[in-house]
Amino acid sequence: MAHRAYLLLALSLFSGVTAIGQATCVSFSNENDGFPIVQDGVAATVLTSDDDWPGVHRAVQDFQLDIERVTNVNTTIYNFTSGDALTSTPVFIVGTLGRSSLIDQIVNSTDLDVSEVEGNWEAFKGQVVANPLPGVESAYVLVGADKRGVIYGLYDLSEQFGVSPWYWWADVPTTKHDDLFIDASGCSHGTPTVKYRGIFLNDEQPALQNWAMAKFTNGTGAPPRNSPFNSKFYKHVFELLLRLRGNYLWPGVLQSNAFGQDDPDNMPLADYFGVVMGTSHQEPMARGTPNEWSSENGGKWDYSQQREKIYQYWEKGAERAKPYETLFTLGMRGAGDLPMESAGIALLTQVIEDQREILANTFNGTDITDVPQVWTLYKEVEAYYDNGLPVPDDVILLWADDNWQTMRRYPLENERNRTGGAGVYFHVGDPRNYKWIISTQISKLYEQLSLAVARQATSLWVLNVGDLKPYEREIEFFLNLAYDSAVWTPDNLNTYVTSWAQREFEVSEEDSADIAQVLANLTRYNARKKPELLGANTFSLTNYREAETMLDQWETLVAVSTELYDKVSDDAKPAFFQLVHHPVQASANLYKMVISAGINNLRVRQARLSANALEEVVNDAFDFDYDLEDEYHTMLDAKWEHMMEQTHLGYFYWQQPMANSCPLTSRVQARKQALPGPMRISPEGFQAAWPGDMPNQCDIGYNCPSPSLVLDSFDVFGSRYVEVGAGGPNPFTFTATSNAPWISISPNSGSVSPEEPETRVLFTVKDWSAIEGNATAKVTFTAIAAGQKPASFAVDLVAVHNMVPDDFEGFVQGAGVVSIEAAHAARNSSVSGVTWAELPGLGRTESGVTPWPRMGNDGQNFTLGEGPSIEYDFYTFTTGANGTILVSAHISPIFNSQGKERPIGVGFQVDGEPAQSNYFVPPTVPGKDLPTGWVNYIGEAIMTVNSTFVAAPGAHNLKIWMLEPAVVVQKIVIDAGGLKQSFLGPPESVRV
Template sequence: MLTFSASAFQSGIEINSIYYDANGTSLDSISAHLLAEDIFKITSEKPKVFTSDKAISKNAILIGKIDSEFIQEQLSEEIPASFQQQKESYYQGWSKGKAHFIIAGTDARGTAFGVFDFSKLNGVSPWYWWADVPVEQKTKLDFPAESYFSKEPSVEFRGIFLNDEDWGLQPWAEKTFEPETGDIGPKTYAKIFELLLRLKANTIWPAMHPSTKAFFHYAGNLRMAEKYHIVLGSSHAEPMLRNNVDEWTKELGRFDYKSNRETVQNYWEERVAESKDIDAIFTVGMRGIHDSGMEGVTSTEEAANLLETVIADQRSMLEKHRGKSATEIPQAFTVYKEVLNLYDHGMQLPEDITLVWTDDNYAYIRRLGNEQERSRSGGAGVYYHASYWGRPHDYLWLSSTNPTLIWEEMHKAYQMNAKKIWILNVGDIKPAEYSMQFFMDMAYDMEKFDAPEKIEKHRNQFYKDIFGNDFGTEISAIRKEYYQLAWERKPEFMGWSQTEPTTGVKPTDYSPFDFGDEIQHRLNAYQSLAYKTDSIFKKLPADLKDSYFQLVHYPIKGAALMNEKQLNRDSAQKYAKQGRLSAKNYQQKSMNAYDSIQQLTEQYNQIISEGKWNGMMSMKPRNLPVFHKPEFTDSIQLIEKTPSFFIEGGNHNQLPNFYKGIDANFYMDIFLRYENEVSWKIKKLPKWLLVSKEQGQLSSLEEKIEERIFFSVDWSKVSEKEVNSGDFIFKLGNQKFKIHTQVKNYSLPKGSIIERNGLAIIAAENPDKVENTDKFYWEKIANLGYSGAVILAKSKEHKSLISSTIANHPSLSYEITTETVTDTAKLVITAVPTHPVTKEQQLKIGVQWDDNPIQVINFQTHGRSAAWKENVLKNLASKELSVQIKNKGKHTIKLYMIDEGVALDFIILNTENRNMPYSFIGETRTN
């Protein structure tokens, strides 16, 4: 993304025509005509487009290759040879006498990037079509005042994988955008390729699900890729540009290289011959028909050996039909799922093949190269997910992967030389627009993303470019909240269900009975977010509403409504077991949220942009249980015909303890369990105890069947003694209850972490002491994790820290003051569920409680284990240790670095075997 300050460009220049090199490429012509359309959007005047063999008029833009005769004869300055050797780079500058403006690339894509960056400078968003971003009208164009030479892209092959298109891209193309093809065809791909070039990407892995015909089925698809100079590849499951799901028919027999080798070879060779002249990256190796393991093999060793044979045969085919050495032909070997095990078994992979590492489908890279692998001549790359179908649960509906996580993982990959190929699985493209922009901008120029704070800068600029400075800043802020809320649990995971095999919706792990009512806290956060997006939507100019709905409003409202549906269902179920009449109200709230999701999705498909996106958005991809209309299995239990009450924490006779130095309030719910009318009253409160309401009345006739009141402390009336205690009387109808309450005082400095009602909680970002070395150090990364920031173990050498004495390793120290003495306390250390950085490493840290021996814990998970599934659904890994608290007072926790890549989130000391919160409920720190 190019930006120019006010002093760096000049305006007031009229453009009457555009000329492109008559001897240039098809992309020169496409770029010139698209530029003319862009200028028309800006100025309402469309310049004429000519080839270079026509007489060039004044006030023209010239487009071509930098070393072409057409461009060379117009240049007013010498172009450095080093620049001309760069790939996909462009020059922008003025011709002799400043009569013409020149946009010239070192190759066809470089020229296109220069053209589209010029359009971007003048206000044409890359998302003008795919997100209906309007173009601000002006009478004159802006031009760089000085010559500009772009850099070579950071990553050589940058692109997307169109995947799981069954619920959006394919039905939309079939029925709305390209009915003449009835599928994702050349018209759709032309729009996709244009978007890629505007994002300065260059590679496509085409859609390949059973709902879509193979890319080569429609001859126009390949012609379109050639015209737009897009590099064609294929996914990890599709060797040699074949689409096995569509193209391997039953008549061909088994897709088995052992028993059906000749047929498989002919199948591959036919495609290699057909594509011998196209710009392509060939996926080598072999898996099953559709994202499954290799057929016909009975052991890892046999599969690894057979893969070596497969790849050797594939390379022979490439040499035969491309007329060059296999070492000169781009090839990729993607170590996805079980293929990583085969690779690790010791199979020999030719060094010139690019080794493509993968994430675990949930945005955590499974592994990167060790020192030897990082030096491979073919380099390395990454296949990464912003959308996924599969176990333990899909996330195909809303795009909510945190950009900070994308940055952390891809920045790490880039530092470790995985920068040959970057492919992002974007599903249907929509609503993954921002993830796609962010990923491609990193891939194009990683220097602009050299530090975590650049993430927020990028997000702010993205929304400012589209919605203006005032709205953009506000929109960026709510998108940040959206990503943070989804970090705890993606909207698609709110049913606490799984798939493959598919299970039904279950109660959530959010508690309405503890920690201030976790369910209500989350609902409040989403309702606040929904209110903010509604407010912005109302204030936006009419021409920005469609774009805003797609990029911001639908994802935020959809996520909020999914949480309302599932969490109100949860409350209804849990309150029904208490006999609360109000359970019916929560059932209705859940049903209303489901209906609202339907209406919101109908608005996306039928109303915005005059129905342009009809069929693009499904509210129930794969029809998994989490998307269904809510069902309620628990009816309201007839416990007894009396009103009742519930005190936060579940103790019927006592409020949770208050602690001096920590502002808190605790709630009491008063509710009816049968049709009735009852009065209630709070009497004889201790002088320091405040209550939000002292008396009231419940009535089923007036539909006031429950009430929540809050207790807090007037700190000016609390004495300095260690414990202030007292009782109050709660009268409910004819019943009286004596409720105990107390305030405790540690007499500690501000900022101290204390045990509070059996828990002490610390954010890992706030150690009391940090110890680093030159090569091994801790780094804080904001906007990641439950607590809002993590502490990451880093190594300049990308190695584990191995020494005889862990106590000498870099460490983090935390101090806690406790009020409990026990032999059964639990210390819980949490982290972001990353994977070991290389094969040689794990995810270990050392943990020391006071002066006790250091215990080593390991956050590493393996394969698709139950622990891994739980971790990725929660975006959290945790390890529990037993510790002895021998005395009240101050204690120390020290965490020692062993492996890089451990991203610590927060720490909990549980002294009373309490139920643990699902969310991060804040530090127990005095203020």
Template sequence: MEAILVKDQKAAAFVMEDGTFEGVYRITEKVCGDVEQVTGVRPKIIKWQGELQPAQVYVATLGNSEMSEAIAEEEGIELSSLCGKRECFLFQVLKNGSLLIAGSDKRGTIYGLFHISELMGVSPFVHFADVVPAPQKEIIFSEKDSMQSKEPSVKYRGFFINDEWPAFGNWTFSHYGGFTAEMYDLIFETLLRLKGNYLWPAMWTSSFSLDGPGEENARLADCYGIVMSNSHHEPCLRHSEEWDLVRGEDSVYGNEWSYLTNREGLIRYWRDGLLRSGKYENIITIGMRGERDSLMLGEDASLEQNISLLKEIITEQRKLIRECVGENEPEMLALYKEVEAYYYGDETTPGLKDWDGLDGVTLMLCEDNYGNMRTLPTEEMRSHRGGFGMYYHFDYHGSPVSYEWVNSSYLPKIWDQMTMAYDFGVRDIWIVNVGDLKFQEYPLSFFMDLAYDYEKWGSSRIHAPQDYLAYWVKREFGGWFYEAQQDAVYRIMQQYTKMNHNCKPEAMRADTYHPVHFGEADKRQKENERLEAETEKLLSSVPEEMLPAFWELVYYPAMGSANASDMQLYAGKNSFFAKMGAVCANDYAEKIKACIEKDRLLTERFHQLLDGKWDGMALSEHIGFVNWNDEECRYPLMTFIEPANKPRIFAMSEGGDVCTAGGDWTKKLIVMRQFLDPAVSEASLLLFGGSKEKVPYHIECKSPWVLPGKMQGVTDREEVLTVQIKRDEITDWENDHRTYDFEVCYEGGRIPVKILLEKDLPGCPAEAFYETDGMLSVEAEHFICNEKADAGAFYVLPEYGKTLSGVKAYPQTKTFFEMAEQIRQAPKLTYQIYVREAGEYEMICYTAPANPVCQGGSVYFGCAVNGNAPQKIEMIPDGYRSGEPSCAEWAKMVVDQIRVVRVQVTLQSGENEIGIYAGTPGFLLEKLTFVRKGKHLPESGLGLPETRRTNR
């Protein structure tokens, strides 16, 4: 059996009956538009005549359709499996060559209609990101396409348009005259194509229920089956901006946003909001906060006073809802910022947690605004009637640094954190702050698909982030791009999102990555060069039809991010070399200028796409934030130096930061420490010009084992001088150590260079990571043994975190031990390391940002050295307050995207085994670094890179 939708330039008609929901009819028209865009033929929509005809598409909603019952009886189809289900649809090829789409409810029917679009290769962003579907001459569905959809994993799934100025706001005013129904029609359609059903509308300067014009926004949302709600500080279907429109000394609502002094005015204000908008489908926000996202009673009020007042307010609000809207209306209380403290209370003040006044209310939990889970429902709390929601962020306007430009949310982290929320029982509402929505299409797709089908993308699928990116690339570009082009898009998306995850563009500074230590600035720049080169190369081969989509989804965010990164990397080098007096500082200043111009040009070109269709959407500031917001943000400082009037050369060992021009008075010595690693036989000495003219130099070296890359040369800017060591020929070792000297000589001075060497490591195990110069580093996935426990096991999370990957124990809801004597029962990872000297070492554990997931709880793991008694390692310091800008520990963690835990350990000379045990939820290890006491670990953004294994 097959159902022909389009063939030979003829299209099957869509059949609907009297009483069809208006929203279903509207979506049918949009799907007909999709068919036309794919095939060039637009199907007609006709009325049901009471008889089943061949080659038609029948669209029905159970409980509102005699047609579906007649078709089911004639075709022998069982519809009972749909009855009572939430948002499900049957997609059935009929025996007579027709197609039946039957929804269990309005949204189910709409999802079924958009399933046609999905099968035709139409992207959910066909309009919002201009993803043009590939043309097809015919559309035919076979019996294998027949299916019944599942119920969504999360009941309410959606996003919050927020922080909408200057980008989204300017765009919608210039194209739609404001936050109107015409604009929201595009937003609603995109949400439904993503299988979402829930929206918090823009609210900085707009009122959803007034700007349609009038109630047209709310009416249209209800027509489509979109469940509307309001943000955490907008109760009773009122919008934040509405209050300023109606308040006043002579207003019936009063003038003060204070329940203590204006109780009757606020009750009337809330009642009128419920009477106006309660006829539509909503989740009604309850509770109260201060104006403009502030405290309700101010800093001086006690916890007890706040809780008591909030109870009174909620009681009155729920009474109003019953009177004005009805019984059992969905209600939500957001436990955001200070409200969370009111919910839990403290040792002396009971909170709202056990108060029966919240029975049936969905409790909206919130991460820390930077994508890291905070308190999650305990097993006891999960029985709460009303369930739990999660408010997540891809965009944030607040301390310590706002992020509102292109996507900086990394799929592996989103997957890790949101699967944790789901596994902890947060399954009723998922809402994500997407800012302007533009440039968040990729992470939003994942967020929505994870919420819709957790069984497919959830915690049982460790490679879900990688698999999803491949799926997303194919969905958006597969109709036009060859496999090699799709692979390139995959790499570009992966690289730029990880780069922005490691440091959000707004937060990046000239010193985020050190200009010389570990060569990390050079490595970042080379990665950026590869990213930009691959993106530019791919752009040249993109079909014309897909150029706008490629620009919007890939080119602008990737190129803009790489350029913003380069700008700060050049600034770091400019500052470093200017302090040295090297002429190359001026070159880096010019490169900063070029990056600034490129940033402006990229924005201009984006705004010109499709005759300015998205003009305004790229206006968000994104460089050089010095405050939490964009106030006083600035481009990097550019320092220009005046070259010396006499010959001058500076020298520096690669990766080091000591430089000298070889003067008699300063007598600085350049030490090349790279050869302390027995595997290194070649390293680099860096030469920098400091004069107006080129300066000749020559090398003086007496050792036959030291081979400079050249013995003479001329430098005026930067030069890399390679130095080789003939390790195999050295005969004069001194207790496995050796030093050699040479000099770089020029007219202005003689630069002394000392080379330090270590001989091979005696008896070092084949898989051991060995110490060089008192330090070593191991990526978390490079354990030698992964021991499962009865309660769970560690798993490697590919590409997680700032460097290579992460390891985490599952089930992720499990606390594997509480007391130190229980540690050995937990899952264990063993790492093998080798050090030359016994003694005290600092073990630096780089872990994913983590907050306690239970009120008053902690995050910890276990550690044992060489089989000794394990220690319980607490990761959370006293006084820690997640989400509080005044907490320096939290602020540093979220900006750096890493938590650093330092543990003092005693190591023996030679081989050592380090055991890491799973502890609480939230512990996710990325890297281990060991530093011998007395040694200094150089500053850097990513820490000491992984050192070598013996056999590598």
């Protein structure tokens, strides 16, 4: 577990220090008598030692450049030799304990306490030391336990000075200061939470590969496969990774790439920087399979048939990687990252034994358990382990997610004492590759990764980042949490993005909060339904005003993002465009395009002329999609040309389409009048329109009665509407009149024409106190068109005036349902120190609640009715069939990650009815990828868990009982007989 002497994060946000989740030891004035790095135009001299790691010397050069970037003052780097006379002050001394003779000399001569650094992986300590060297009265001394400890210590200061880790990769401007000071007590950090913290460049065609080809080659990549991923490219990746405090990389694997062959400088460069290299779950023994296998050997990739050739192939990989810091991937999958045809426990046991033998022979004289190794339990491979495949105790078990950031499994209690430990791997894949734009919530990452920490899966974390851009912020959070998980809690998680916005754009606290809200909504909206899965009918076009609400939300988001973009400095605009404004605009435009296509199709079926204008909206949005891509590619002298080339429209199976295609739309004949006349009446909640026969008016589709609308006194919308539309080229005027005085009609008249083909007429109740019980009325629409007889059509209205007792507090049924956001509980109990806690921003609508702490009650479960409960008070006026109500909990997708003996479950109880337990996760068939129905859960980003209770109309209490940890409840919907189809469920009910 990481340890750090850090100030409260909330306080650091107001210190002016541009760092995220770090100890704040830098200031820009000398109020606290700090150590001067730059003061009055004079920079400290940086002392190093010749015998230190080459990677340390390289990072020191970055440190020198960072100081100049911030202050425009150049500092001197001096390699100190014992006996040298120093005349310049101040002095900044940096080096690796046990490697740098300079640091060892200072430790020995000053009794500098390095106990919290020595022997601790990647730890560092900095402080002012008196008389560290002859002639030096005092100096700031930065000591690293190893080379990366030093490097992180330097980059930690650089970030606090004002240099974003993304200064190159996202063009974030450097914050300028005249003076830089470090507190005498300095900044320190112990061993990170997760030992190996890495990213995986994957599915890197078309964007990343085409960009790299244009920027790092002359248009021709390395032979024999024309790969552009050379050392010029990787030096930028390595620097970014270290600035983000990562230490591990899986390089690109697909298309034409093979890290060890593409450039002879790639592997030594990684070691020079201090980056540990590995290979992905399908690339054993530090070899870029399948590309290296195809170029060197060919033949079938099957160990049962080609053991000798594959063994020799792996031997070469191990020998090639031997001089460099490598975490070797073990195991084997079939060609194309598919299950191996002849795979089984016996064969894979032989594979791992042979791979271990190769490593023992290659590292002759080294204990094999000291050679870092990992085996990734990806897809069917997990089943082999669960069914008894033996894995050496020192090998890291890397547990995989479902490709959508939901972990399939964590180490069980009896697996947590393995010397190799465990880790987690977040991948991207079927049922749709979602590589275009950010659609993963930071709150979702935190929820899953905090479980990994609690269950001791902290040896290795790997995140599939696709093309790296445009996932910058989420990559940093992943690595930030891996570096020091103790910094982030549910109570301060929201401050991550606000502090990130202040660092990147130098904005006020108010604007940083607005940026954080924009980004929270961006990822929430995209996570509801990944853009690649979005369909024209995903959101209901008729119920709960869902589709139009989605469009309104995106429109508002674009407006706020535009306002913020206009406010940031010109220097920050390119970064803001990449990191905020482009993903907001592009996502909003896509949603507008696809949902408008759905409305177009509906209006065509309703014979409404406005369908044609919506087709134009769709086509314009399709063109604008490319305009935004082109803007991204041409800015900054085309620095990021190709980076947004990923196709994202027209998916029809898991892999990307070869070209973007516009959603299907249709038209009505604009010059021909609809058969029933010029006026079309489309009431809210109906897919049908009147007059005239058509489906969805009633079951038989003809001779149907007039539509009826219900106005409910506790309906959250407070109104119902009818859309009066054009049924062809003939303009008309209309009036809407009622036979009841309690109805308010707005507007009660209007004009409809091909130029203005729609008018929405709202119905509300003027005064609910004037209605007792139910009241009925009729609204008559009369159309007058030149050359035609007046045409009338009536819509029935029913006003339902419900009332609750004065002493009731809680949620009230409206329109036949009660909808409650899970965080809005009436009561929350605690048992054995475990309670239900809110995870802010998580999920599709508001947030989620989950038992906390994650491993409370010693990680054990509770018997139904004995654990912590969270309660909701609600009031109903009706029931469903047989006097029952249906309680539906919207729960974040989750697996039985505690093992077969601990299936995930939750309990529900209404009033005095017996509590019901629900173990709702479908069983997984060994060797299969996912449980039955999991694709639906992924697509909807939710699992709906249902329980039925007998409940007469009146006041009720719902309790949700904890059975197992890790369940996250987002929303509760109670159907009292009126629930309609929608994607997100009804909006939250009125609360009194």
